[in-house]
Amino acid sequence: xxxxxxxxxxxxxxxxxxxxxxxxxxxxxxxxxxxxxxxxxxxxxxxxxxxxxxxxxxxxxxxxxxxxxxxxxxxxxxxxxxxxxxxxxxxxxxxxxxxxxxxxxxxxxxxxxxxxxxxxxxxxxxxxxxxxxxxxxxxxxxxxxxxxxxxxxxxxxxxxxxxxxxxxxxxxxxxxxxxxxxxxxxxxxxxxxxxxxxxxxxxxxxxxxxxxxxxxxxxxxxxxxxxxxxxxxxxxxxxxxxxxxxxxxxxxxxxxxxxxxxxxxxxxxxxxxxxxxxxxxxxxxxxxxxxxxxxxxxxxxxxxxxxxxxxxxxxxxxxxxxxxxxxxxxxxxxxxxxxx
Amino acid sequence: xxxxxxxxxxxxxxxxxxxxxxxxxxxxxxxxxxxxxxxxxxxxxxxxxxxxxxxxxxxxxxxxxxxxxxxxxxxxxxxxxxxxxxxxxxxxxxxxxxxxxxxxxxxxxxxxxxxxxxxxxxxxxxxxxxxxxxxxxxxxxxxxxxxxxxxxxxxxxxxxxxxxxxxxxxxxxxxxxxxxxxxxxxxxxxxxxxxxxxxxxxxxxxxxxxxxxxxxxxxxxxxxxxxxxxxxxxxxxxxxxxxxxxxxxxxxxxxxxxxxxxxxxxxxxxxxxxxxxxxxxxxxxxxxxxxxxxxxxxxxxxxxxxxxxxxxxxxxxxxxxxxxxxxxxxxxxxxxxxxx
DNA sequence: TGACGGCTGCAAAACGTTTTGCATATAGTG
DNA sequence: CACTATATGCAAAACGTTTTGCAGCCGTCA
Numbered sequence: 001x002x003x004x005x006x007x008x009x010x011x012x013x014x015x016x017x018x019x020x021x022x023x024x025x026x027x028x029x030x031x032x033x034x035x036x037x038x039x040x041x042x043x044x045x046x047x048x049x050x051x052x053x054x055x056x057x058x059x060x061x062x063x064x065x066x067x068x069x070x071x072x073x074x075x076x077x078x079x080x081x082x083x084x085x086x087x088x089x090x091x092x093x094x095x096x097x098x099x100x101x102x103x104x105x106x107x108x109x110x111x112x113x114x115x116x117x118x119x120x121x122x123x124x125x126x127x128x129x130x131x132x133x134x135x136x137x138x139x140x141x142x143x144x145x146x147x148x149x150x151x152x153x154x155x156x157x158x159x160x161x162x163x164x165x166x167x168x169x170x171x172x173x174x175x176x177x178x179x180x181x182x183x184x185x186x187x188x189x190x191x192x193x194x195x196x197x198x199x200x201x202x203x204x205x206x207x208x209x210x211x212x213x214x215x216x217x218x219x220x221x222x223x224x225x226x227x228x229x230x231x232x233x234x235x236x237x238x239x240x241x242x243x244x245x246x247x248x249x250x251x252x253x254x255x256x257x258x259x260x261x262x263x264x265x266x267x268x269x270x271x272x273x274x275x276x277x278x279x280x281x282x283x284x285x286x287x288x289x290x291x292x293x294x295x296x297x298x299x300x301x302x303x304x305x306x307x308x309x310x311x312x313x314x315x316x317x318x319x320x321x322x323x324x325x326x327x328x329x330x331x332x333x334x335x336x337x338x339x340x
Numbered sequence: 341x342x343x344x345x346x347x348x349x350x351x352x353x354x355x356x357x358x359x360x361x362x363x364x365x366x367x368x369x370x371x372x373x374x375x376x377x378x379x380x381x382x383x384x385x386x387x388x389x390x391x392x393x394x395x396x397x398x399x400x401x402x403x404x405x406x407x408x409x410x411x412x413x414x415x416x417x418x419x420x421x422x423x424x425x426x427x428x429x430x431x432x433x434x435x436x437x438x439x440x441x442x443x444x445x446x447x448x449x450x451x452x453x454x455x456x457x458x459x460x461x462x463x464x465x466x467x468x469x470x471x472x473x474x475x476x477x478x479x480x481x482x483x484x485x486x487x488x489x490x491x492x493x494x495x496x497x498x499x500x501x502x503x504x505x506x507x508x509x510x511x512x513x514x515x516x517x518x519x520x521x522x523x524x525x526x527x528x529x530x531x532x533x534x535x536x537x538x539x540x541x542x543x544x545x546x547x548x549x550x551x552x553x554x555x556x557x558x559x560x561x562x563x564x565x566x567x568x569x570x571x572x573x574x575x576x577x578x579x580x581x582x583x584x585x586x587x588x589x590x591x592x593x594x595x596x597x598x599x600x601x602x603x604x605x606x607x608x609x610x611x612x613x614x615x616x617x618x619x620x621x622x623x624x625x626x627x628x629x630x631x632x633x634x635x636x637x638x639x640x641x642x643x644x645x646x647x648x649x650x651x652x653x654x655x656x657x658x659x660x661x662x663x664x665x666x667x668x669x670x671x672x673x674x675x676x677x678x679x680x
Numbered sequence: 681t682g683a684c685g686g687c688t689g690c691a692a693a694a695c696g697t698t699t700t701g702c703a704t705a706t707a708g709t710g
Numbered sequence: 711c712a713c714t715a716t717a718t719g720c721a722a723a724a725c726g727t728t729t730t731g732c733a734g735c736c737g738t739c740a
Contacts, residue, residue, distance in 0.1 A: 006695095006696060006697085007696065007697065007698095008696080016719075016720090017719065017720050017721080018696095018697085018698095018720090018721095019698085019699080019719070019720060019721080019722095020718085020719055020720075022697070022698060022699080023698090023699090023719090026698080026699095029698090029699080032717090032718075032719085033718070033719075034717080034718065034719090037718085037719090051455060051458065051459050052459060052696080052697070053399075053459065053461060053695085053696050053697070054459045054460045054461065054697095055395050055398045055399045055404060055460065055461050055695085055696075055697090056399055056695070056696035056697040056698090056725090057696075057697050057698070058395045058697090058725090059393070059395045059396055059399055059695090059696080059697075059724095059725045059726065059727090060696080060697045060698050060699085060724070060725050061697085061698070061725085062725070064395060065460075066439075066460070074421045074424060074425055075421045075422050075425045075639070076421070076621070077421070078418040078421070078622060080420070080421045081414045081415045081416070081417070081418070081420045081421065082415050084414060084440065084442075085414055085415045085442060088440065088441060088442060092441070092453065092456070097439050097441065097456055097457070097460060098439065098440055098441070099406075099437050099438065099439050099440075100424065100428065100438055100439075100440045101428060101432070101437065101438070102424075102425060102428060113432065115391060116432070116437055117437070118391065119391045119392060119393065119394045120394045120395065120405075120406070120437060121393060121394065121395050225625075225626075226625065226626035226627075226628070227628075230628065252622065252626060255626050256626075256628075259628045262602055280622065281416070282418065282592065282620065282622050282623060283622060283623075283626070285565075285566065286565070286566035286592060286595050286596075286623070287566075288566070288567075288570065288596075288599045299415070346725095346726060346727085347726065347727065347728095348726080356689075356690090357689065357690050357691080358690090358691095358726095358727085358728095359689070359690060359691080359692095359728085359729080360688085360689055360690080362727070362728060362729080363689085363728090363729090366728080366729095369728090369729080372687090372688075372689085373687095373688070373689075374687080374688065374689090377688085377689090392726080392727070393725090393726050393727065394727095395725085395726075395727090396695090396725070396726035396727040396728090397726075397727050397728070398695090398727090399694095399695045399696065399697090399725090399726080399727075400694070400695050400726080400727045400728050400729085401695085401727085401728070402695070
């Protein structure tokens with residue numbers, strides 16, 4: 001392992017002082033040194049493969065150029081990847097790196113990890129959840145600029161970003177109404193979470209707008225899983241007055257709806273149209289026919305969180321904001337006009 | 341934001357020198373200071389909420405306590421989460437933190453990210469791929485201790501860890517044979533990758549062991565996707581001498597096999613048994629009936645990689661090793677004895 | 681009583697940067 | 711030619727640790 005080359009080596013090789021090298025390389029201060037010298041120093045630095053030690057510069061500048069990302073159940077959800085990628089892309093574009101920790105549901109461990117992040121002098125922290133929820137962030141975060149990702153904080157002093165759940169429900173209804181459906185049911189998640197309330201509210205609002213009432217018996221809630229969706233769909237689709245279209249809380253429940261339809265001898269989309277939420281490629285692309293679904297903007301939320309954090313770091317007085325990011329429709333083949 | 345408390349503040353508050361505080365807190369050197377003093381210093385440090393600045397100690401010790409994890413397509417695969425979690429858990433248990441970067445398929449970007457990691461003085465790097473493959477690692481990694489994760493390197497000087505693909509195929513065959521099947525087909529991935537070769541070889545070896553030949557026409561390769569699995573299964577299951585059991589390259593292809601079976605009026609597992617590989621909860625748990633499948637040990641591989649890296653850091657002369665981790669069977673309901 | 685050894689604890693240097701203040705050299709002006 | 715203004719580069723301090731070498735103090739033993 002070639003022993004590391006430091007700024008002193010560059011100075012020696014270029015025949016100038018350490019100061020001059022630092023200035024020459026610093027963009028902001030390079031005006032203080034002769035253009036020809038700058039050129040020369042850069043060449044020498046390049047030849048030597050010099051790369052500044054960020055530990056040292058972080059120490060000196062009180063700015064580590066590291067952002068912490070603390071998340072919960074990264075393992076059990078397929079969304080984590082997109083969120084991390086969005087955050088990392090944004091960070092990388094601005095010369096920052098991401099330190100990722102996750103602690104499952106263990107609060108004590110989470111606080112410990114946050115302290116570890118702080119010891120490494122992270123410049124700020126993204127506090128991420130894997131599904132939209134209301135959280136109260138650990139108190140150790142008081143000491144660090146923080147953005148809440150895919151959740152809202154009880155502390156309004158923290159900026160946050162969540163999907164536009166209402167809009168997702170609204171767009172799904174629009175899609176089905178535009179296809180000509182009138183008898184549309186929703187298979188909701190039984191949990192008391194913003195996504196369930198928001199999607200239902202948006203869905204209902206859009207139907208209202210079109211003069212279509214959503215009858216109570218056309219909203220059935222189940223466990224948020226394929227099995228839960230299957231049971232709910234079995235119920236709805238075996239009624240005498242069955243709906244011609246189903247809006248499902250998520251793609252997993254929509255997968256259950258497909259299974260129920262198949263079991264009852266109904267075809268998607270000829271006999272029943274289905275719309276999901278999440279755009280899990282694995283499911284939405286895998287189902288046959290492909291599932292039209294509202295994509296959850298995990299990548300964009302990750303990006304937004306980092307950008308916002310960097311902005312607040314730059315400008316500590318910037319107002320805190322609470323962003324909702326739209327959920328675009330991804331059309332596949334699960335929606336068709338109702339028969340007859 | 342309360343201004344940070346440093347070791348000097350602790351020393352002042354405790355009425356001793358900075359050195360003494362450092363020694364008292366250092367476990368290894370705490371013998372150099374009176375036990376009562378140690379006690380006192382620890383108390384004061386606790387009261388003040390002192391936490392050592394790792395940037396500074398890293399600079400001084402030439403040991404950042406940071407590990408880099410560079411991966412490719414974290415977004416598009418659901419495995420990334422488990423791999424990262426495994427790595428992070430192991431790192432955290434040993435007082436290290438993980439810096440995660442991913443670069444999609446952009447090699448230039450990847451090298452850039454690796455250099456960024458190096459600037460932050462990571463102690464070592466995990467070079468991870470999202471599916472088992474042969475790689476030649478970027479040359480910048482020559483300068484840092486590196487472990488290859490879910491891939492093998494053309495450079496044998498790098499330790500690596502992959503799933504036991506052969507074993508997965510072997511166990512799958514064992515399961516089906518034990519259930520009484522004789523006419524068993526494999527739906528393989530058409531790509532020229534270790535997983536495809538390994539699983540097929542293991543599968544074939546186990547059948548051989550039981551005196552069952554795997555006829556060439558019972559190995560059909562398709563695109564690694566639900567659609568690819570569907571087509572292959574459609575082919576296999578509509579033959580006059582159709583197989584009674586299908587071993588699928590992965591869970592997505594198995595999902596396609598379910599669809600094909602459904603389409604042909606065959607039931608799983610009564611008419612055809614199915615086994616997958618991956619144990620993607622989303623699919624394996626979501627399918628109806630649940631899919632029996634060989635779990636890919638992503639969590640364990642992540643763990644192993646970090647542990648091995650830490651070990652090589654500790655002990656640079658440790659021999660490099662190339663590990664295969666077993667793929668345990670996760671039984672659900674997709675296997676039953678053949679009819680008649 | 682004097683010397684020696686063992687405990688304690690301290691001062692200072694080092695890790696690799698960045699930046700301020702100052703010194704020198706050069707050019708510009710009356 | 712004297713003097714000022716400007717351009718260029720350097721030395722040194724600081725960021726917060728860790729660790730080596732040394733000094734003071736105490737007790738012990740001859």
